[in-house]
Every structure is written in structure tokens, then in C-alpha cells.
Amino acid sequence: METNKSLDPRVQRLNIGAQNGEANIETHLVTWEVFHQEKKGKQAVHVGIVHASSPELALVYAKEVYGRRGKTTNLWVVKTSDIFTFTPEDEDVFNTAPEKLYREAGYYKVRDRIEAFQKRNKETA
């Protein structure tokens, strides 16, 4: 697969058109997760999947399925089987997280004390 040298070594930029048809018949119609980037610098947001027999075709389809309306700067596709995830049995590790409010900035209502401190400092200055 011919890919452009990217400044970001983690990303492979597909030069669509330079490819020479390496469709894998065994993996015919696997799914690809599509991430949509609205503006340069903004995060790529997961928007859904496409079925395709190669990454080039996945990008080509993703353009029409997810990029034909509204603004798009770029799209990413990732083969679904390249995504790693927790098993449903292990999802209980997240159970208590919503209860740990002390880990959120909003939990600390310190504004009053900060204001009192600033006022005190001004008076003494």
C-alpha cells in the first residue's frame, strides 16, 4: 500500500489513486470505523461505519456517507478489527467513577474563600 510520508508518524495518509487495487477478497466487506474532522486542528469524531474491501475504498465511501453534507476537512478510517476494547464482564471497573465527585473541579466550592482572601489582602496592602 502506497502511503504519503506524513509529518505525523502515527497516521498513514492514503494517496488514493496511487493504489493498485489490493482488495483482499478474504476480508471482503469488513467494516471500517469512520472519524470525521470538521476543521483543521479539531478532534476527529467517530460518526459510524462503512463496509469496504480496502482502506482506499473505505475512505471513498466514507466521503459520501459522512462527508457529503456540511463542512469536512478530513476523514479517518480504522479497520474495526483494529479497535481494542474492554469485555462486557470488565465494564464494572467503571461503576464507581460517577460517585467520586471529589475528583471533579466542580466539587470544590472554594470561590467564596478565594474572594475573601483577595479582599483581605487588598485591605492590608
Added chain:
Amino acid sequence: MNTATKDLLYKMADDAFIIGHRNSEWTGIGPMLEEDLAFSSMAQDKIGHAWALYKILNEQFGEADADVLGFQRKANDFKCCQFVELPIGEYDFSLVRHFLFDHAEYLRYEALSESSFEPLALLAKKIKSEIKYHTMHADTLLRQLANGSEEAKARIQNALNYSWHFALGIFEESSAENELISNKVFIGEDALKSQWIEKVSSIIDAAGLKVPVTENTKIILGGRKGTHSEYLQPLLTEMTEVLASDPNAEW
């Protein structure tokens, strides 16, 4: 000069209009959801291109408005090439037609983005990027099918061989060809044809397919002069069926 430019606009608009309609016949019955969606969306683009070109004819040359030009002309007033009129057939043919036709269109718009006729140059610059995607889609599928099963490869090759005579008809010259060239409105059909043969041949070749023979081959001409295949009139009849049922209806 105006006659030559008008003729150029008409044939481009009619090509886009008719192939747009033909390709939209796949909507809902495409080989798979994503392909159905992409092909339909590109067909819609073509109708948009036709509309924009009819609009130039209307605004710059005082021709009728786009709806009238699209839906109320007789078949022999149309200047589309016969290639775009052919029924959609099997998907191999539709795909190969899309590949051959859209490369010609891309090169045409690329040349026209330098046109001395400003309204067309502006439109060409805008439309070019849309057709770039159309060729990207066509090339990707063509390459993959050519490298797929034996049946897929054979079907694409047959479709190429069948289409070649019609595709060469895209470049049928108009009587005012030299006028367009000398006034720098357009590079001319002959120059476009050479560019096109070079471009599609390199892709066909790289995909491991055989480029059909061009020399001494039969070329299907006539469309640019208003002579059409048996398939255009039924298409126009179907397309205007609702309009014809009540021509004075308000939309």
C-alpha cells in the same frame, strides 16, 4: 463566437443531464448500500452541473431557463454524445462508463478553468473538485475489480471493450472547433481526446487490464449533431412523464 460557445455549453450540459439521469436509475438497487449512496450522490452532482451550465446559457445568451432546456426540448435538440444515453445495463458497464466519461469530464473542466470565457472558467474551477472525487471513486473500484476474481476482471475488460467506441464519440468535433481554439475558449476536442487516452490508458494498464485499440476503430458519432440512439427518446419521455401529464401545473 457566441454560436460556438453555446454549442460547447449545450453538449456539456446535455451530457451531464443525461448521464446524471441514467446513473440515478441505480438509486435503491445499487450493489451495496455504500455504493448505492455514492453513485446516487454523484448522479445528483451531475444534474447540478447541468443546471449550472443551462444557467450560463440562460444568463449569458438569453436561452430559455434551465427547466425548459432540460425538460421541454425534443430529442434531436439535445447535443449529448450517444455514450451517455445507453441504458445502465449491468453494474460493470455503468461503472466503466462512469470511469471513462468522468475522466473526460475532469480533463475538460481542467482545461476550461483556463478558458477566456469567464463564466465557464469560474464554474470549471468549482466543479473540478467534485469530478476529482468521481474519478477517485471510479479508479478505486476499477482497480479493485480488476484485481479481484477472474469473473470481475473479465466483466470489466468486456465492458471496456464495448464502451470504447462510444467513449471516443465524446470527442466528436463541432463545426466551430477552430473558433473555440483560436479564441482560447477551449483547447478543442482533439487535444482533449489525446489527454484522455493517455490518462485512462495508464490507469487501465496499471490495473492489469488491456487498453482497447483506438486506431481504425469504429467511433459512434452523431450525438453532437442531434443524432441519437434509440434510447434517448424513451429516457426523455420517462423523465418528463409527470410534467407532460399537466404542463401548466404550478410547482
